[in-house]
Amino acid sequence: MAKVDINQAHPVFKLRLERILADLTSLGWKPRIASLKRSTAEQAEKVKQGYSKTMRSWHVESTVGMLPVGRDRFNQVFGSAADIIDKRYGWAGLAANKDFKFWKDLGRVAKKHGCSWGGDWKIKDVAHVEMHYIEMPTQSTAIA
Numbered sequence: 001m002a003k004v005d006i007n008q009a010h011p012v013f014k015l016r017l018e019r020i021l022a023d024l025t026s027l028g029w030k031p032r033i034a035s036l037k038r039s040t041a042e043q044a045e046k047v048k049q050g051y052s053k054t055m056r057s058w059h060v061e062s063t064v065g066m067l068p069v070g071r072d073r074f075n076q077v078f079g080s081a082a083d084i085i086d087k088r089y090g091w092a093g094l095a096a097n098k099d100f101k102f103w104k105d106l107g108r109v110a111k112k113h114g115c116s117w118g119g120d121w122k123i124k125d126v127a128h129v130e131m132h133y134i135e136m137p138t139q140s141t142a143i144a
């Protein structure tokens with residue numbers, strides 16, 4: 001597994017990742033970021049292999065969402081995602097169980113630091129944490 005450089009993360013997300021990793025470490029885990037950013041081509045490959053269901057992944061930097069604000073305005077939403085594992089287990093052995101204590105701790109700690117956790121999704125992605133942010137002023141849907 002290639003080593004993931006945390007400095008590639010958006011500065012706000014990086015700060016939260018560092019806190020999540022520190023909390024997990026203090027609980028006795030050996031957390032490691034398994035995946036951070038992907039190119040559009042890498043995401044397409046994940047979808048093809050069945051590891052991901054969507055091209056609109058927050059692992060992909062070009063993903064942008066639109067959040068309606070009232071009737072005629074919207075916010076552009078950006079996001080970041082990371083997959084975090086315990087390096088002793090990865091996704092195998094005890095970690096193959098989605099109720100494994102590490103995943104539960106990861107979910108709790110991620111939410112404490114303002115991220116959402118893939119383990120809460122209908123199709124569970126227990127290693128996955130993400131956050132969304134709005135960096136630009138609200139925009140009008142009217143075409144100038």
Ligand SMILES: [Zn+2]
Nearest residue numbers: 081082083128
């Ligand atoms: Zn993920």
